[in-house]
Every structure is written in C-alpha cells, then in structure tokens.
C-alpha cells in the first residue's frame with residue numbers, strides 16, 4: 104500500500120501498540136536544553152532511574168545563557184545556577200553537553216542539524232516546541248512536555264498517538280525577494296494558527312524543492328505556529344549534500360549506504376493524505392506580522408487590516424485587542440510603522456544564510472538614528488563562519504551589536520528583552536503579547552526585512568530603501 108513519509112518513519116519506530124491507539128515509539132535522537140532539561144534530569148534521578156541510552160541524548164545551553172561578549176554563564180544568579188545545574192546533571196548522567204566554551208554550542212535547533220545529529224528517517228524529540236525544525240531533513244521531529252522528557256530519558260521511547268497527515272503543496276515558484284519566512288508566514292495567515300492541530304504537515308512542491316536546507320529549516324520551524332507538532336520535507340540531494348561530512352553523520356561507505364536508505368523515506372507518489380492544501384507560490388509577497396499572533400500577517404506593501412471588514416466575525420474581537428496592544432490603526436500603511444529596534448536571531452533565522460541575507464542589505468548602509476539593532480548568531484559555528492566572511496564587520500559598521508549565540512531576545516529568558524512599549528522587528532517565530540518582554544511590541548519578519556527596517560527606521564523591504572551612495 105502506498106505510504107506517506109509519516110507512515111514510513113512511524114512504522115519503522117513502533118515497538119509496541121498500546122491501548123487507546125497509542126504506540127510506543129523508539130526515540131533516535133533526544134536533544135536537551137537547560138530550560139526544560141534540568142528538571143527532567145532531576146526527576147529521573149529522584150526515582151533512581153538510570154538514563155537508558157545517554158549516547159542518543161545531546162544537551163546544549165541556549166535559553167538562559169548570556170549573549171554578552173566573552174560571557175560564560177548567565178547574566179543573573181538564577182540563570183547561572185540553572186546552567187551550572189545542567190552541567191552537573193549532564194555529567195552525572197553521562198550525557199554529552201555542548202558547553203559555552205565548546206565550539207559546538209548554540210541553539211538546540213541550530214546545532215542538531217549543524218552537527219549531523221539530525222538525519223532523514225529518524226525520530227527526534229526535545230522538550231521544546233520548535234523541534235519541528237528538524238523535520239526539514241525528512242525526520243519525524245516534535246516537541247515534548249517535561250514528563251515525556253523524563254520518560255524518554257528513562258526508556259529511550261515515547262508513547263504517542265499517530266497524527267493525521269496533511270500535505271501543503273507550494274506550486275510554481277516564488278518571486279524575487281520572497282524568502283522561506285515569507286512563505287510560512289503567508290501560509291499561517293491563510294490557514295490560521297489552529298489549522299495544523301492534530302496533523303503532521305509535509306511541505307511539498309517545486310517552491311519547496313528550490314529551497315536550500317537552511318531555508319527549509321526556517322519553514323519547518325514555524326509548523327508549530329500552524330498548530331502542527333511536526334512539519335517535514337522529503338530528503339533529496341540538497342539534504343544529502345548538507346549532511347555530508349558533518350561530525351555525527353555517517354561517514355565514507357556508511358554515508359553512501361545511508362543515502363540509499365534515505366531515498367526511500369519520501370512519500371510514495373500515490374500516497375494519500377488526510378488533508379491537502381494548495382498554495383500559489385507566485386502570489387506570496389514579502390510578509391510581516393501586524394498583530395499578536397503569527398496568523399496576523401500583511402504584505403509589507405499593504406495596509407494594517409480593519410477588524411470590522413477584513414476578518415470573519417469570530418476573530419473580530421481578537422483583532423481589535425491585537426491592534427490596541429500593538430498601538431496600530433486600521434488603514435495605516437505597513438511600511439510607515441516606526442520601529443525602535445531590530446533583532447536578527449532565533450532558531451528561525453540565525454543561520455549563516457540568514458546573516459548573509461541581512462548583511463547584503465546592510466552593506467554600505469547604517470541603522471537609522473536612535474534605533475538599536477542586534478545580531479545573535481544561532482551557534483558558535485555560525486558566528487565563526489560569519490566572522491570568516493567579514494559579516495560581523497558589516498553589521499557593526501552598520502551600527503548593530505554582534506553578540507554571542509543563544510535564544511536571547513526571541514523569548515527573553517536570559518534577560519535580553521525589548522522594553523515595554525518598544526516596537527521590535529524580529530526574525531523569530533512568536534509575536535505573542537509580552538513574548539519579547541512585558542509590553543513589548545513584536546513584528547515577525549525575514550532577515551532582509553529586519554535589516555531594511557533597521558535602515559529605514561520603519562517597517563520596510565530592501566527594495567523600498569533609497570539607493571546606496573557610491
């Protein structure tokens with residue numbers, strides 16, 4: 104029978120069928136970070152259970168670590184204590200930890216792929232909702248809760264009900280200046296944040312095939328903002344070339360054999376999905392959010408929508424609340440909204456290609472007077488690669504701060520926050536009320552739009568900026 108990628112990976116991992124349509128699945132990769140890791144490790148230790156397979160678990164420090172130059176731990180006593188606890192617990196359980204002075208350190212969803220830990224056909228879990236990012240490799244990857252983390256630690260398995268399957272077909276090609284971030288924001292705007300609930304989404308079609316691996320990760324990263332715990336893309340030559348030679352990836356003849364196996368992970372041509380969505384890629388424009396949900400989107404050259412005309416009655420009250428919080432009026436052109444700061448970072452858009460995209464806009468330009476810009480690379484590797492290309496110089500000459508890797512202002516868990524009432528263009532994935540700090544106003548956007556907005560001092564796309572002076 105024709106099978107989807109979800110069916111194939113699922114079936115290959117079922118250890119037992121449990122009552123209530125629940126399966127017990129083997130976990131191939133368990134990734135951890137300090138914010139959800141410490142508690143789970145203590146829970147397991149408290150019950151005197153050993154970690155079942157420490158060789159399949161990998162930990163990093165990202166959420167509460169300082170992003171100040173030369174920083175080692177947290178910026179506050181509590182975060183430093185949490186980091187130290189993660190070190191102690193990882194050591195006690197023999198779990199490899201990519202510590203702050205380890206060249207492999209970074210945001211969990213950036214380093215998993217970067218180190219070759221994330222591979223096609225695997226099950227990947229982490230106590231973090233954006234684990235869907237790893238689905239870009241044709242892995243079944245999803246975020247789990249803290250009691251599930253303890254279960255995985257103790258058993259290397261997880262109890263799971265199989266999600267339904269959805270395929271989103273991006274037909275045709277995107278136009279010039281449209282990025283993976285615009286594609287996924289456009290999709291969330293079209294379908295709403297609940298559309299993916301209960302589904303594993305497979306992104307398919309020529310516009311997906313045309314994306315490089317980093318862009319595929321950006322796209323899959325926001326699957327959870329569609330309500331789907333898993334988002335995936337079939338592995339292909341682009342995937343294999345990305346994986347080749349990475350530290351934990353199969354090497355030599357094992358790599359060639361792995362590719363043969365990975366080719367069979369893709370959905371069969373005649374496989375049927377529980378739900379299908381079709382998107383005309385050519386209709387996607389550079390997109391930002393105007394409100395307090397990732398579904399509150401508008402094209403950069405559009406106007407702030409009117410809750411009384413532009414949405415269905417069920418959403419009206421939420422749209423009014425969002426506009427009030429964001430201090431915006433219906434009808435205001437999006438590209439006139441003044442901004443205070445720009446954050447380029449997060450597991451959505453902090454990889455080398457994202458930094459290149461932003462730097463190409465900032466080259467020979469300067470951030471507008473009174474605005475603050477930060478670049479927080481997703482990992483130490485990204486930071487070093489960018490420095491080798493001189494991107495750090497482009498950013499600092501443009502007036503940006505060049506910081507140490509971590510989650511930083513995406514969620515502000517380490518204290519990197521947007522001040523109350525300040526408006527931030529952020530390349531991250533969540534614009535919830537208070538997400539970047541109490542009273543902070545967030546506009547989600549691509550690195551290109553974030554960079555252009557920093558220069559303009561208001562929301563803007565690169566093609567809206569005046570020409571550079573020769």
Ligand SMILES: CC(C)[C@H](C(=O)O)[C@@H](O)C(=O)O
Pocket residue numbers: 138139166230231232233246514
């Ligand atoms: C801290 C963690 C549990 C959380 C998540 O699960 O996503 C965070 O990474 C986020 O992005 O909000």
Ligand code: SF4
Pocket residue numbers: 165166210212231233449450451509510513514531532
């Ligand atoms: S960068 Fe943001 S979204 Fe990603 S794991 Fe960190 S806090 Fe979560």
